[in-house]
Amino acid sequence: xxxxxxxxxxxxxxxxxxxxxxxxxxxxxxxxxxxxxxxxxxxxxxxxxxxxxxxxxxxxxxxxxxxxxxxxxxxxxxxxxxxxxxxxxxxxxxxxxxxxxxxxxxxxxxxxxxxxxxxxxxxxxxxxxxxxxxxxxxxxxxxxxxxxxxxxxxxxxxxxxxxxxxxxxxxxxxxxxxxxxxxxxxxxxxxxxxxxxxxxxxxxxxxxxxxxxxxxxxxxxxxxxxxxxxxxxxxxxxxxxxxxxxxxxxxxxxxxxxxxxxxxxxxxxxxxxxxxxxxxxxxxxxxxxxxxxxxxxxxxxxxxxxxxxxxxxxxxxxxxxxxxxxxxxxxxxxxxxxxxxxxxxxxxxxxxxxxxxxxxxxxxxxxxxxxxxxxxxxxxxxxxxxxxxxxxxxxxxxxxxxxxxxxxxxxxxxxxxxxxxxxxxxxxxxxxxxxxxxxxxxxx
Numbered sequence: 001x002x003x004x005x006x007x008x009x010x011x012x013x014x015x016x017x018x019x020x021x022x023x024x025x026x027x028x029x030x031x032x033x034x035x036x037x038x039x040x041x042x043x044x045x046x047x048x049x050x051x052x053x054x055x056x057x058x059x060x061x062x063x064x065x066x067x068x069x070x071x072x073x074x075x076x077x078x079x080x081x082x083x084x085x086x087x088x089x090x091x092x093x094x095x096x097x098x099x100x101x102x103x104x105x106x107x108x109x110x111x112x113x114x115x116x117x118x119x120x121x122x123x124x125x126x127x128x129x130x131x132x133x134x135x136x137x138x139x140x141x142x143x144x145x146x147x148x149x150x151x152x153x154x155x156x157x158x159x160x161x162x163x164x165x166x167x168x169x170x171x172x173x174x175x176x177x178x179x180x181x182x183x184x185x186x187x188x189x190x191x192x193x194x195x196x197x198x199x200x201x202x203x204x205x206x207x208x209x210x211x212x213x214x215x216x217x218x219x220x221x222x223x224x225x226x227x228x229x230x231x232x233x234x235x236x237x238x239x240x241x242x243x244x245x246x247x248x249x250x251x252x253x254x255x256x257x258x259x260x261x262x263x264x265x266x267x268x269x270x271x272x273x274x275x276x277x278x279x280x281x282x283x284x285x286x287x288x289x290x291x292x293x294x295x296x297x298x299x300x301x302x303x304x305x306x307x308x309x310x311x312x313x314x315x316x317x318x319x320x321x322x323x324x325x326x327x328x329x330x331x332x333x334x335x336x337x338x339x340x341x342x343x344x345x346x347x348x349x350x351x352x353x354x355x356x357x358x359x360x361x362x363x364x365x366x367x368x369x370x371x372x373x374x375x376x377x378x379x380x381x382x383x384x385x386x387x388x389x390x391x392x393x394x395x396x397x398x399x400x401x402x403x404x405x406x407x408x409x410x411x412x413x414x415x416x417x418x419x420x421x422x423x424x425x426x427x428x429x430x431x432x433x434x435x436x437x438x439x440x441x442x443x444x
Contacts, residue, residue, distance in 0.1 A: 027146045027150075027314075027315030027316055027319060027320075028144075028146040028147045028148075028149060028150025028151075028153075029150055030315075030316060030320045031144075031146050031147060031150075031319050031320055031323050031393070031394070032147070032150070033320075034320040034321070034323040034324040034327070035323045035324075035327040035393070035418070037324060038050075038323060038324050038325070038326070038327035038328035039327060039328060039329070039331075039418075041328055042328030042329055042330055043330060043331055047330060050328055051328070053071065054070065054071050054072035054075075054325050055070050055071070055072065056070060056071045057069070057070055057071075058070075058071055058074055067228075067231065071325075072325050072326075075321060075322055075325050075326075076322070076325075076326070076398065076401055077231060077236075077237045077238070078227075078237070079318045079321060079322065080238050080241075080318070080322060080398060081227055081237050081238045081240060081241040082241060082310065082313070082314065082318055083238075083241070083314050083318050083319065083322070084179065084238040084239070084241035084242050084245075085223070085241035085242070085244055085245050085310070086241075086245075086307060086310050086311060086314050087172075087175045087179070087241075087242065087245070088179075088241060088242035088243070088244065088245025088246055089245045089248065089303055089306060089307040089310075090172050090175075090307065091172055091175065091176050091242075091245070091246075092245060092246055092248070092250060092303060093250065093303060093304075093307065094169060094172050096250055097250075098169070099165055099166075099168070099169040100169055100172070100173070104370075104371055104372045105166075105169065105371075105372075105374070106169070107365055107370045107371035108166070108362060108365055108366070108371035108372065108373070108374075109166065109169035109170045109172075109173050110173055111361045111362055111364065111365035111370075111371060112170050112173075112358045112359075112361055112362040112365075112382075112386075113170050113171075113173035113174045113177060113358075114173075114177070114357075114361055115356075115357030115358050115359075115360055115361025115362070116141075116143065116170070116174060116353075116354050116357045116358040116361070116386070116389050117141040117174065117177045117178075117181075117357070118357060119349075119353040119354075119356050119357030119360075120140035120141055120349035120350060120353030120354055120357060121137045121138065121140065121141050121349065121353075122353070123140070123345070123348050123349045123352060123353045124136065124137050124139065124140050124345035124346060124348065124349040124353070125137045125345075126345075127341055127344055127345035127348055127349075128341045128342065128345045131341050132406070132409060133340075133341050133342035133345065133404075133409055133412070133413075135403045135404070136342055136345070136346070136399075136400060136403040136404060136409070136413055138178070138181045138182075138185060138186065138399045138403065139346055139349070139392070139396050139399050139400050139403060139413055139416075139417065140345070140346050140348075140349025140350045140353055140354075140392060140396065140420070141174075141177065141178060141181060141349075141399075142174065142175075142178050142392045142394075142395030142396045142398075142399060143170070143171045143174045143175075143354075143388075143389045143390075143391065143392065143395070144391045144392055144393035144394045144395060144396070144421070145167075145168065145171035145172070145175070146315065146319060146394065147391040147393055147394075147421065147425060148167055148171060148385075148388040148389065148391050148425075148428075149164065149167065149168070151388055151391070151425050151428060151429050152164050152167065152388070152432075154429065155429070155432050155433060158432060158433065159381075159432060160376045160377065160381075162374035162375055162376050162377050163374070163376075163377050163381050163385065165374065166374050166377060166382075166385065167385050167388065167389075170358070170385070170389065171389070174389070175395065178395050178399065179238075179239065179242050181399070182236055182238065182239065182399065182402065183235065183236070183239050186236065186399065186402040186403065187234060187235050187236055189234050190233055190234045190235060191232060191233050191234050192233075193233075194229050194230075194232040194233035194234075195229070195230075195233040195234075195235060197229040197233075198226055198229035198230050198233055198235070198240070201222055201225045201226045201229055202226060202243055202247070204222055205219065205222050205223070205226070205243075205244065205247040206247055208222070208247075209247050209248070209249055212249075213249075214249055214253075214297070214302050216302050216305065216306055219244065219247070219248060219302070219306075222244075223240070223241075223244040226240045226243065226244055227240040227241070227244075236402065238398075245303075248302050248303045248306060249301060249302045249303060250301050250302075250303040250304075251301065252298065252299055252300070252301055253298035253299075254295065254298045254299055255299075256299065259295055259296070259298075259299045262291075262295045263292060263295060266288045266291050266292050266295070267288070267292070269284065269285075269287075269288040270285050270288040270289065270292075272284075319394055322394060322397075322398075323393070323394065323397075326397045326398075326401065326414075327397065327414065327418070329411045329414040329415060329418075330411065331415070338415065338416075338419065340412040342404075342409055342412040342413050342416060343412045343413070343415050343416035343419070344416070345416070346392075346396070346413060346416030346417055346420055347416050347419055347420045347423075349420075350390040350391075350392050350396070350416075350417070350420035350421065350424060351387075351390050351420050351423055351424055353390075354386055354387070354389040354390040354424065355383065355386040355387055355389075355390065356386075357386075358382075358385070358386035358389050359379075359382060359383050359386045362382055363379070380431070381432065383431065384428050384431040384432040385428070386428075387424050387425075387427050387428030387431060388424065388425065388428040389424075390420055390421070390423075390424030390425075390428070391421045391424050391425050391428075392417050392420065392421055393417060393418075393421045396413075396417045396421075397414065397417055400413040400414065400417065
């Protein structure tokens with residue numbers, strides 16, 4: 001039975017999850033607003049202006065390194081590379097110090113995520129086998145963590161923190177799977193010269209990490225070169241964001257106790273120079289101040305600093321702009337689009353495939369003894385979360401843009417993603433809302 005006080009809320013390891021969840025939930029609301037605006041705009045008298053805006057050609061650079069793309073592709077290839085970079089940072093953090101660092105917890109998230117990718121893809125393929133839309137099999141594999149956590153946030157205390165942590169870990173593994181699918185199956189013709197250039201830059205990033213370089217500016221410059229190389233190579237540029245994230249240092253130079261001892265000594269040094277009425281610090285005080293800043297930087301990690309700095313931009317700018325640019329689809333045919341194999345396959349995959357795959361694979365992992373349910377989480381809640389995993393939105397839209405060049409197929413995919421995401425979110429909310437918060441957890 002769940003106790004009245006939640007021990008997880010006082011756990012310093014879990015506290016970053018709480019901050020992450022609050023940010024993702026708020027970003028999910030803005031994401032929803034932008035998606036609605038895009039749909040309304042694309043079906044209004046100003047629809048031509050909507051589609052013309054994202055087709056505007058923008059050119060950056062010169063010569064061999066000149067990049068000329070429509071605004072839509074700058075968003076999908078450029079801004080989304082930053083999104084994938086933050087995803088990579090989250091994956092690395094979770095593996096090193098988070099929920100995925102525990103073998104049992106990682107096994108549960110891994111099993112649930114694999115089931116939530118394999119079953120939807122198979123169901124989509126079954127609906128579209130032999131048809132023009134078969135290349136979209138990767139679309140229903142994805143989960144939109146912002147929307148899913150946003151739904152959980154609406155439930156308040158009915159959704160325990162352990163359930164939110166489980167969903168976050170599951171979605172992060174799901175993101176990793178989506179990245180691998182994009183890299184392996186949705187990559188255009190490769191230009192070897194630029195791919196070699198990307199490999200050299202990646203090697204340089206690994207080396208600067210090994211040599212202990214912790215200045216984020218070094219990684220930013222090399223990361224930009226890596227992005228350009230991948231963009232020109234034919235491998236999707238967002239993969240560069242994930243690879244860059246994996247090279248960002250995640251180790252502390254000093255531990256907390258050393259920081260406290262060093263900080264106390266430096267504060268004593270600073271206080272000895274205090275004089276009544278003196279405004280400007282002495283040179284000794286400035287030395288102490290700089291030393292405190294240096295110690296704080298050594299206690300923190302570049303990975304944490306970059307994730308903290310970018311998360312707000314991703315949640316409140318990049319993902320909403322992506323939704324605004326990609327969620328607009330002309331619904332002129334009314335509900336006719338629901339009958340197309342692509343639309344139907346995505347709805348079946350996201351709605352039915354996710355609940356079957358996530359729940360079944362999680363149950364098998366627990367029954368086989370390789371995983372365990374989080375404390376205070378019931379199977380009913382896991383089943384409800386499987387519905388929330390059917391909210392594909394951001395990543396599904398992204399994969400749809402890679403899968404289809406044909407406008408009709410892409411529109412059908414967008415309709416399927418929107419319909420499945422809404423149905424999954426509503427039913428997941430209802431199942432969690434009507435469930436008892438004191439349900440016993442069967443762990444065997």
